[in-house]
Amino acid sequence: MFTIETNGREIYGRLVTTGEYVYVQTIGERIHRIIPAEKQEIDGTKEELWIAPGLIDLQINGFAGYDLNMAEADLEQRVKAIGLMTREVLKSGTTSFCPTVITAGFEQIHSSLTAIRLACERDPFIDSCILGIHLEGPYLSEQDGPRGAHPLEHVKDPDWEEFCAWQEAAGGRIRMVTLAPERSGAVPMINKLVQAGILVCIGHCAASHDEITAAVDAGARMSTHLGNAAHSHLPRHPNYIWSQLAEDRLIPSIISDGHHLHPSVVKVMARAKNNHIVLVSDAVHLAYMQPGIYKTHVGGEVELLPSGRLQTVANPLVLAGAAVSLAECVQNFRQFTQSDLQTAFKLATLIPARLIGEPLIGDVQTNGLADILTFTWNEAEDKLNLKTVIKRGEMIFSAAKA
Ligand SMILES: [Zn+2]
Incomplete structure (x- = not known):
């Protein structure tokens, strides 16, 4: 024809x-x-x-056995793993993503970023799939609950010089930073990050309403996996979940894997935000692996249940990342909110693309x-x-x- x-x-x-x-x-x-x-x-x-459109995932820690934050492997092994992981991620329907580097010591974050930079520099195909790096930490809350599985010994106050050294190791590829607004120096840090064109996200925090407002005034625009990395009990109101939900300038990312948020919470968030939400997988390397107990750097030993729930062995109430693909999150979101396919897909395509500033995808x-x-x-x-x-x-x- x-x-x-x-x-x-x-x-x-x-x-x-x-x-x-x-x-x-x-x-x-x-x-x-x-x-x-x-x-x-x-x-x-x-x-x-x-x-x-191909799905866009702003938060992936690993996939199908490959780990972006692995501590022990040498640099060449890590570069190779990023390439193999990218191909597995693509097969699941995610055509662009932000590899996520989490809280660790200076050297480990440095080498994780270096490995991603090298993988992108050496292979234009990998480079075309990696939108930029999401640095989740280490400027996060020290409190149990909000900190999630990020190691206590490495969470700290924002440090611009340190960030610049990491950004250099990444070849300028850090494009998103998740931080806690209540940390000393958070507002000047947000100002500098926003000036550098980086998407600042509020997450792993125990911030007050005013601290959240101050972070948004400084330019923070996303809430990282809203409703997770939180205390198991909160004052009924106000609290940092209500405050972020009520803040129209914030687009929350959520993990609609069926384990991180109860379906009713997903539905209420979707309504409160009028579907201005980003779906992320937050997948860790155990995504698509067999159920069982695994040893990881995130919270020590973790257990993957047949249902896809991934939790720490020490405290089964603490989740250690997610183990499903973004396509499954789209499917769940549609189910939990009774929305149509068009709406559900938008949350994993157009909204994240525009939020991170990519006009040609989504x-x-x-x-x-x-x-x-x-x-x-x-x-x-x-x-x-x-x-x-x-x-x-x-x-x-x-x-x-x-
Ligand atoms: Zn997190």
């Missing part, structure tokens, strides 16, 4: 962003045209094919980058079945060949 240049492709399906039937034509790494189409009749045994748009998923939706099981993953025009995953 259409003439496509040899390096292009044409995909027919129903666009998740509009509900329309279209042909999406790609040439090279870009979307060339989106052409309206008639609904094609399919036989009763098949399901309709949907087309969506949407299926003419001249945008051809980061595209196709999937079918099983309404009876309420389940998303990924069919293909295309990254910058290149087919990375096909369920037919898997």
